Each structure stands twice: as C-alpha cells, then as structure tokens.
Amino acid sequence: MKKFEKWQGCGNDFVIIDSRVDDEIDDVQKISQICDRHFGVGADGVIYVLPSKIADVRMRIFNADGSEAEMCGNGIRCFTKFLLDGKAKKKLKVETGAGILTVKIIGENVTVDMGEPILSAKKIPVAGYGEEKVIGEEIEVDGKIFKMTCVSMGNPHCVVFVDDAEKIELEKIGPRFEVHEKFPKHTNTEFVQVVGKNILRMRVWERGSGITLACGTGACATAVAANLNNLAEKSVEVKLDGGSLKIDWQNDNHIYMTGAAEKVFSGQFDF
Numbered sequence: 001m002k003k004f005e006k007w008q009g010c011g012n013d014f015v016i017i018d019s020r021v022d023d024e025i026d027d028v029q030k031i032s033q034i035c036d037r038h039f040g041v042g043a044d045g046v047i048y049v050l051p052s053k054i055a056d057v058r059m060r061i062f063n064a065d066g067s068e069a070e071m072c073g074n075g076i077r078c079f080t081k082f083l084l085d086g087k088a089k090k091k092l093k094v095e096t097g098a099g100i101l102t103v104k105i106i107g108e109n110v111t112v113d114m115g116e117p118i119l120s121a122k123k124i125p126v127a128g129y130g131e132e133k134v135i136g137e138e139i140e141v142d143g144k145i146f147k148m149t150c151v152s153m154g155n156p157h158c159v160v161f162v163d164d165a166e167k168i169e170l171e172k173i174g175p176r177f178e179v180h181e182k183f184p185k186h187t188n189t190e191f192v193q194v195v196g197k198n199i200l201r202m203r204v205w206e207r208g209s210g211i212t213l214a215c216g217t218g219a220c221a222t223a224v225a226a227n228l229n230n231l232a233e234k235s236v237e238v239k240l241d242g243g244s245l246k247i248d249w250q251n252d253n254h255i256y257m258t259g260a261a262e263k264v265f266s267g268q269f270d271f
Contacts, residue, residue, distance in 0.1 A: 004034075005082055006041060006264040009074035011213025011242020013264065015041050016082045018049045020057070028066030034269070035064035041269060044209050047075050049083065055095040057083065063208030070097035071154040073216015073245075077103070077110040077261040085263070098154020106258070114217070114255040117224045118152035126150045126158075127182050135228050141176045149225035153255070155207070156187045157221035161229065165193040165201045174205025190218045192226070198236045200226055213242030220255045223247035 004015050015034050019025065025048055026034070035043045045063050052058035059079050061072045080092055080103040090105040102113040121129030129137070134150040139158075149159045158177055162168060168191045177189040186207045193201040202222050204215040219238040226232035227249060234249040245259040 001268045001270045003266070003268045004041065005266040006043065007078035007082055007261060008242075008264055009077045009214065009216065009259060009261045010240050010245060012072075012074035012215065013043045014045050014047050014061075014072075014075050014078050015043045016047045016049065016079060020049055020051050023050060025060065025062075028062075031062045031066045032064065041267070044206070044212050045069070045072065045075060047072075047079055049079065052095040055093040055100045057092060058095040060097070063206070064210070065208045067208040068097070069155055069208065071101075071217055073112060073114060073153070073218075073220060073257050074214055074259070074261075075216070076101065076112055077216065077257075077259060080105065080110050080112075081261040081263070096154065108260060109258050110261050111256055111258045112216075114153055114220050114257050116253045117221070117249075117255060118154075119150075119224075119228075121150065124150050124152040124156050125184050126156075127184055133228075135225075139180070139182060141180060142173060149228060150187075151221035151224045153217040153220045155217055156183060156185055157190060157218055158183065158187045159190045159192055159222050159225035161225075161231065162191050162193055165191050165203050168203060170203055170205050170211050174211065178205060178207050188215060188218055188221075190215070190222050190225075192222050194226070194231050195239070198232050199239065200232065200236055201239045203241065214240040214245070216245065216257055216259070219245045219247055220257055223249055223255065 034040045048060045050058040119133045188207045189205045195201045204218045248256045
C-alpha cells in the first residue's frame with residue numbers, strides 16, 4: 001500500500017507521494033493508472049517528494065500520460081504546502097528539472113520565484129528561429145494562421161492571443177499545436193484574451209495532460225508574452241478556468257507567481 005495526498009492549485013490537481021525514504025518512482029503505467037479519473041485517484045499529474053543534495057528537497061512531476069515535465073507552477077505550490085502546511089518553516093529551496101527554485105508561504109498563498117524566462121528559440125525550443133526571440137510570429141495549424149509568442153519557464157510554451165478565449169475549441173486545436181513540427185519537444189499552448197488593464201483570460205492545453213483548469217508556468221509565460229507584445233505591464237492577473245494567479249515580472253528579470261494551494265484528501269492505493 002502506498003500513501004498519498006491529493007492537492008489542487010486553481011483546479012490543477014496532483015497526487016503527491018513522499019518518496020524521500022525509498023527514493024522510488026512508479027513506472028509509467030502506474031502513473032497513468034493513478035491519474036485515471038475513472039479507475040484511479042484522478043489527477044493532472046503525480047508529484048514525487050525526493051531527497052536532494054543541492055537543495056532542501058527535490059520535486060519530480062509526471063503528466064497524466066506518464067511523461068515527465070521539467071516544472072509545474074501549480075504543482076510546486078501544492079508541493080510546498082504539502083511539506084510546510086502547519087509548520088513554522090515557511091520557505092523552501094526546491095530542486096526541479098528547471099533548476100533550484102525558492103518558494104515562500106505568505107498567509108494562505110504561496111509565492112514562487114519562477115526564475116528568468118527563456119526567450120531564445122533554440123533553448124525553448126522552437127525550430128527555425130536560431131537564437132532569435134519568437135514574438136508575434138505566424139504559425140499554421142489545422143489550416144489556420146495564428147500568431148505565436150514562445151517562452152520557456154523551464155518547459156516550453158506557445159502563447160496565442162485571441163479575441164475570445166471562450167470560443168477556442170481546445171480539444172481540437174490543442175493537440176495540433178502540441179505536436180507541431182515547430183516544437184521538437186512538443187509544447188504547452190495558451191490561448192489568451194486581454195479582458196482588462198493587466199487582466200488576462202487564459203485557457204490552456206498542457207503537453208502530456210490535455211485540457212487542464214490551470215497552468216502556473218503557462219500563466220508566467222502568458223504574462224511575459226503580453227508584455228513583449230505591449231498588451232500589458234509587468235504585473236498582471238491571469239484568470240484561469242480554476243481560479244486566478246498574480247504574476248510579477250520584476251526588475252531582477254525573475255518572475256514571481258502567487259496563488260493558492262489546497263489539500264483535497266489523503267488516502268492510500270494498492271496496485
């Protein structure tokens with residue numbers, strides 16, 4: 001039997017497993033079974049708490065299809081609350097696939113220093129642009145032309161600004177963006193509408209998970225893309241299907257994400 005807790009941040013939900021003692025990661029089939037909403041616990045991903053030699057703790061996150069993600073903004077907030085909720089300590093340094101990130105609990109919310117956005121196409125990666133930035137560039141998907149702005153927050157994002165985010169058929173267009181030839185490592189895709197001054201409405205198709213209610217790294221990428229396209233300032237509110245996140249792109253070039261994280265339930269499972 002394996003113990004777990006289920007947490008959610010803006011509706012983005014995760015099964016968290018503490019593996020600091022056995023340092024064990026389940027195989028892809030088990031991860032997919034855990035995430036199955038009909039026959040498993042049900043989640044957008046599985047997060048493992050692991051020991052670290054270079055930080056307080058290490059986080060590894062796997063998407064619902066069993067593929068590993070470099071980072072997850074909503075996930076790291078849930079991860080931090082899982083470890084520190086009710087404790088005097090309010091700050092962690094977390095080793096992730098995107099580097100070491102500093103996370104603080106402030107009141108009921110969690111603020112994450114998400115680091116610096118990566119804008120070099122080669123490093124995101126986006127094919128065909130070399131080291132250039134990809135800002136408002138055309139891409140053809142499913143016979144239609146969109147304008148994309150690409151950002152990496154340790155994982156790749158393609159941000160597309162639209163007139164009405166609610167009219168986007170995510171289930172149809174999302175998978176086409178994810179596996180487009182421009183994205184050699186596939187991509188997360190955000191469809192974003194400017195709904196007010198420094199207020200952005202975002203819907204997301206996540207690489208390896210599909211439609212989710214929120215994406216923290218996607219919200220950060222969206223804030224950067226909005227600023228680069230002169231659609232917003234550097235401090236914005238991003239409204240997601242599952243709630244809102246505050247994103248600040250500060251003068252040190254780091255992006256700070258603030259939002260809630262809540263425990264849903266705990267339990268144990270046996271394969």
